[in-house]
Amino acid sequence: MSEERQETEHIVRMQDVVKTYRQGKVDVHAVNKVSLAIENGDFAALCGPSGSGKTSILNLIGGLDVPTSGSVWVDGIDLSTLDNTELSEVRKNRIGFVFQAYNLIPVLTAYENAEFVMNLQGLSDAECRERVMATLKSVGLEGLEHRRPDEMSGGQQQRVAIARAIVTNPAIVLADEPTANVDSHTAESLLDLMQQLNRDQGITFLFSTHDQHVIDRAKRIIQVHDGKIVTDESLN
Amino acid sequence: MNLNSLAWRNIWRRKRRTLITAFSIGFGVMLSVTFTGSGDYTYTNMIDMGASMGMGHVTVEPVGYHLKPTLDKRLTDTEKLHKQIIALPGVSAATVRITGQAMFASARKSIGGAFIAVDPAFETQENNLLLRSIVEGLLFSSRSGRGIVIGSRLAKKLHVRIGKKIVYTTTDADGEIVSDIARITGIFTTGIDMVDGIMALLPIGSVQKTLSYAPDEATVIAVVIKDQRHAEMMRDRVAALPEAKDVAVLTWKKAQPDLAGVIAFDKAGNYISQFLVGLLIAVGILNTMLMSVLERTREFGVMMAVGMSPKVLFRLVMVESFWLAIVGLILGIIITAPWYYFLYHFGIDFSGSFGNDFSYGGVLVDPVFKARLFKESIMAILGSLFILALLAGLYPAWRAGRVPPVESLKTI
Numbered sequence: 001m002s003e004e005r006q007e008t009e010h011i012v013r014m015q016d017v018v019k020t021y022r023q024g025k026v027d028v029h030a031v032n033k034v035s036l037a038i039e040n041g042d043f044a045a046l047c048g049p050s051g052s053g054k055t056s057i058l059n060l061i062g063g064l065d066v067p068t069s070g071s072v073w074v075d076g077i078d079l080s081t082l083d084n085t086e087l088s089e090v091r092k093n094r095i096g097f098v099f100q101a102y103n104l105i106p107v108l109t110a111y112e113n114a115e116f117v118m119n120l121q122g123l124s125d126a127e128c129r130e131r132v133m134a135t136l137k138s139v140g141l142e143g144l145e146h147r148r149p150d151e152m153s154g155g156q157q158q159r160v161a162i163a164r165a166i167v168t169n170p171a172i173v174l175a176d177e178p179t180a181n182v183d184s185h186t187a188e189s190l191l192d193l194m195q196q197l198n199r200d201q202g203i204t205f206l207f208s209t210h211d212q213h214v215i216d217r218a219k220r221i222i223q224v225h226d227g228k229i230v231t232d233e234s235l236n
Numbered sequence: 237m238n239l240n241s242l243a244w245r246n247i248w249r250r251k252r253r254t255l256i257t258a259f260s261i262g263f264g265v266m267l268s269v270t271f272t273g274s275g276d277y278t279y280t281n282m283i284d285m286g287a288s289m290g291m292g293h294v295t296v297e298p299v300g301y302h303l304k305p306t307l308d309k310r311l312t313d314t315e316k317l318h319k320q321i322i323a324l325p326g327v328s329a330a331t332v333r334i335t336g337q338a339m340f341a342s343a344r345k346s347i348g349g350a351f352i353a354v355d356p357a358f359e360t361q362e363n364n365l366l367l368r369s370i371v372e373g374l375l376f377s378s379r380s381g382r383g384i385v386i387g388s389r390l391a392k393k394l395h396v397r398i399g400k401k402i403v404y405t406t407t408d409a410d411g412e413i414v415s416d417i418a419r420i421t422g423i424f425t426t427g428i429d430m431v432d433g434i435m436a437l438l439p440i441g442s443v444q445k446t447l448s449y450a451p452d453e454a455t456v457i458a459v460v461i462k463d464q465r466h467a468e469m470m471r472d473r474v475a476a477l478p479e480a481k482d483v484a485v486l487t488w489k490k491a492q493p494d495l496a497g498v499i500a501f502d503k504a505g506n507y508i509s510q511f512l513v514g515l516l517i518a519v520g521i522l523n524t525m526l527m528s529v530l531e532r533t534r535e536f537g538v539m540m541a542v543g544m545s546p547k548v549l550f551r552l553v554m555v556e557s558f559w560l561a562i563v564g565l566i567l568g569i570i571i572t573a574p575w576y577y578f579l580y581h582f583g584i585d586f587s588g589s590f591g592n593d594f595s596y597g598g599v600l601v602d603p604v605f606k607a608r609l610f611k612e613s614i615m616a617i618l619g620s621l622f623i624l625a626l627l628a629g630l631y632p633a634w635r636a637g638r639v640p641p642v643e644s645l646k647t648i
Contacts, residue, residue: 064541065642085545092543099645103538107245119238120543164542 010073011172011204012038012061017070019056019227030056031067032227038172038206043198045207045218053227054208055176061206062095062174063087075171092120096165100177102157104149104164110136110156111145114163121168135167136160139193155186159193166197172204179211191217239548243555247563250528254560257524259571261564261621264517266572268510268617273579273607275506279499280608283464285599286495287488288365289431290335290352292458293467294474295491296321299484301455302491307336307447308409315452317479321459324473329363329460331355334443336455338406340386340436342394349390349434351404353443353454355379363460366424366437373398373422380441384418387432388425396420404438408447416446427593427600464488465610498597514624521628525557529632536636537644546637553636557629561622568621579607 019031030053038044038061046054059065060072063079072079075094082090091097104113111132118128136145139159149157158178165173175194179187195217197203207214215221223231247254287293295302296317298309311317314332321330334353339346354364356375361368366385367375376383384402386394396402398420405415418438425432444451461470467487475485489496529536536549544552583606590603609617 059642062541064645065640085547088540088543088545091541097538097541099538099541103534103645105242105535105539107242107249116539117542120548 010037011040011042011075012036012206013073014057014061015071015073017057017060017067017072019053019060019065020068029227031060033070034227034229035070036222036229036232038204041198041202041204042220043195043205043218044220044222045209045214046222046224047210047215048224049210052224054224056227057224058174058176058206058208061172062097063090092117093168094171096168096170096173098158098161098165098173098175098178100180102149102154102161102181104157104160106149109146109148110141110152110160110163113149113160114167117164117168131167132163135163138197139163139166153186154182155190158182158186158190162190162193162197166201166203170203172206175205175207177209177211178207179209179214184213187211187213239552239555240559243552244559246528246532246552247556247559253524253527254563257520257560258564258567260517260520261561261625262568262571264513264621265565265568265617266575267513268621269572269576269609270579270607271506271510271513272613272617273576273609274605275503276610276613277606277608278601279503280464281602282495282499282597282599283488285365286492286597287458287460287464288363288368289599290333290458291456291488291491292330292363293461293464293488294459294470295486295488296457296459296474296480296483297455297486299482302484302486305335305337305455307334307407307455308411310334310409310449310453310455311457311483312450312453313479314454314457317477317483318457320477320479321457321474324470324477326461326463326466326470326473327459328462329358329360331358331363331458331460332440332454333456333458334440334447334449334454336406336447338404338436340390340394341403341405342396342400344395345393347390347393347434349436351406351436351438351443353438353440355440363458364437365426366431366435369424369426370422371425373420375437376421376439378441379439380445381439382416382418382442383421383439385422385424385437386420387435388423389429389433390436391420391423393433398423404436406447409449414446414448416442418442428595428598430598492598495597495599514620517621518624518628521557521560521625522631524560525553525629525632526635528556529553529636532636533639533644536639537641537646540641541645550633550637553633554626554629557626557633560629561625564625565618565622576607576609579605583607 014034014036017031017034021028021030034057046057048054060067074090077090114132114136115128136142139162141159144156179190191213194205198205220234222229298311301309318330318332321327332355336351338349338351340349356377356379359367375385394402401417401419403415403417405413408414471485471487474480539549583604585604587603592603594601594603
């Protein structure tokens, strides 16, 4: 993998990033000249209305999409220099994803879903077991390891998704509307969990959200509108 | 959770669809076994029957005899060569014979025909179709007597029966017209009109005298082997014998080109049928795998998002095809086994439709539809269906890894 390391403390850095989609005959600037840096230990929320570009920014940081112009560095690696396989490596080793719709693999149990990325990393069963069990315990799923997604509530499924995202100890967890599919009580408990993981384990979280519960908990709020960052406010 | 286990679970997400596809593979096994098994059985029967009609699976003859079978061409010192051939592994019988054209005449009629002069001491029912088809009387007992066994249609045309005399006239080694008299000791009915209408068996000693041949001279050594598939190998072995320097050694394909042509043509038809069956099965598997991939586009997007590379995703879908093929083949074996047992031991009797004397390619064909699979055929069927299933999985697998994760995640 060609790793163009950057001399910085930033986990994520975006420099003049533009993402343009073609919709029919019209160019839509989903992300428009965005420059952003996410610090280690951040608990940041990308806020804004639907279609403002939050998810596009998250996808670009996660290496799921490539910018039309500009550069994205994750953990010091310039993603623009990587091919698909190398991007997969970055996602596998340095990024955790939490999706709105949980997106667990339905044929796998909670344990196996959490273990999935570690398997991709080629770790031994013994290594996986210890880490996965500890992670499941930390997200409050002790005793539910053998349940499949369809045997769990939405909140429990999202906890499994969080476990899957953090089990490999990634540089950053990207959470796209993580509380959008659960009730407010469950949303609070999920946020408690993520806040605790951020506080106790120093895991960096970047959310895309328009949920006030999330915004209220964030240490940093980045307002996005029409593909541009309009405000970036730390609340420490 | 390794890729194998994940793929195994994935194929059982939609049990009914997987089972239908697996059954289509299984049905393919059944059809292939039926087609190939009947081919293996019928072709072997035809070839063995053709071999027992005079020339064997491997024929040793004078150079050029095959193209112009005149009696001036002859093998000499056949006794030594015969002994060497008999000693070869894989040979079940070797018989020295003289084959030729003759005119058969009774008191009432003359008919053109052909004869095979044989030594009764070496002829058995297994290696001589005419002998095992005797329906009246017996084979002459002496190689130098005046016996003759003729076909039933020839007997009818000549208006003769057992005990009656007939005269056969032919040309000798010097091209002179010669004739001798023989008394009918037996009548055969093979069911093949042409054979029953023109063929006769004569004692080789008498024919040698008539043709002015030395006692160890003949036109043919017919070699019958245990497995007809080894005819080429046996031809090479015989040709390498020290006594086989100045002779031609042919397989049944050269000695009986009509039969070889019929079998080759029939085989081609069989292969085309099987190819079409295979194609249908492949389309079924392709459809299943493609549906399975398309409905999991989002899931694949998630897998790629968390770090699965397109190559590993390709492998996952290919492993799913692998498991589908394995399940299909196992099902195929289960449903085919009783069917094959039935075809092997009993078969389907078509004698009501075709009669008992249905001939094809100049040989009699068993009217009972049976199947006998060679080991290689079993491997070929299972192997080719397995490969077919994997090939059918290639496109869906390629497609799975091709959609960018960001696009996959947008799908519902």
